Amino acid sequence: MPQIKHTILYWARETSKLSIEDAAHKLNITDSKTASASEKLIAFEKGRKSPSRSLLLRMSKLYHRPLLTFYLDQPPRTGDRGEDFRTHPDHFKEEENSHVDVLIRDIKARQSTVRETLIDEDEEIRLDFIGKYTVEHGVMQIVQTLREILDIDLNEYRSQPSIKEAFKLLRQQAESAGIFILLKGNLGSYHSNIDVKTFRGFVLSDDIAPFIVINNRDAESAWSFTLVHEMAHLILGQTGISGAYAENQIEKFCNNVASEFMLPATEFEAFHLPNLDFDSLSTEISEYALSKKLSSSHISYRLYRRGDINKPLWERLREYYYEKWQDQRKTSKEKNKENDGGPNYYVVHRYKLGALVELVQRLTYSGALTTTKAGMLLDVKPLKVHRLFEREQPA
Secondary structure, eight states, rough: OOOHHHHHHHHHHHTTTTOHHHHHHHHOOOOOSSSOOOHHHHHHHTTTSOOHHHHHHHHHHTTTTGGGGGGGGSOOSSOOOOOOOOOTTOOOOOGGGHHHHHHHHHHHHHHHHHHHHHHHTTTOOOOOOTTOOOOOGGHHHHHHHHHHHHOOHHHHHHTSSHHHHHHHHHHHHHHHHOOOEOOSSSSSSGOOOOTTTTTSSEEEESSSSSSEEOOOOOOHHHHHHHHHHHHHHTTTOEEOOOOEOOSSHHHHHHHHHHHHHHHOOOTTTTTTOSSOOOHHHHHHHHHHHHHHTTOHHHHHHHHHHTTTOOOHHHHHHHHHHHHHHHHHHHHHHHHHHTTTTOOOOHHHHHHTHHHHHHHHHHHHHTSSSHHHHHHHHHHHOOOGGHHHHHHOOOO
């Protein structure tokens, strides 16, 4: 097992605002004849003793730090969220950010390890599109750059048999360009689910190992748009978090980029709807959205922005599609329960991690990564790492 740096243990406790006494108590460290619980914790923080894995797991949970953090050479830099591009609704509560902060710390720890390992192995490739342009260059310049990076034909994207397959194609092209794309909407269990209104996407700008995280609790029809939106942030060289409401000027700009990329304005101009009742209107929008492999909410927003529908009708449509998606997700969960719990865990987990799995597999087999570090990068126990590497998974 890699050596734990005692300075990390001290830093993690201090930044969690816990005293030695409180931390020792909450970590279930007990007094003995030779040392008190506090003295035992101090011994770990001074480097006189090494913590067991079970104690590290308790520290990770108590200090709200990813396990991988404890294996870094030095504490990660501050400024976990980067730029916060979100605009929160009136009912938003600040405590809803706690899970987001933990998630971002986890991604930053993984990204740091990937970056450092690639450099150590002389495998780093500098991506020249990171931070290449600014907002002043305009929407069309960013769109053109995206087309060059992704090298994807919209007709091919739209011809995929499902929205999920269309996203898969887009994701593969982005990963081929050197971007790591993770699907993650909680901290490992449904108890820590993060609502899409709190977090839709996060981007970590870096010219060697850029990461994009998409909240997979969002509708699948929105994943592609979020991916392109976050890629726009990369071209602008921005690290930050995006939410469901785009009132921020930068967010509006990146939304305009993603909109133009996924559905050019010249093409959208041909789509017009006569005066229809709500049911007919919502159906027509959904059918058009499906043909473009986009969300119905996005198409209704484009109609609102163009002046075809007013704001109250757009808000009604948005709420309607949200409720419809919630019903569909509930039905899908019930079907999975009927089918012995749904898809194989390793297949699903591998899909969420994307290209990161293949990189970690190669670096592990070459000896550049230990199984312990590989497990932390892939968010699985070390003993399960090789099962995750298997392409043919047991049913």
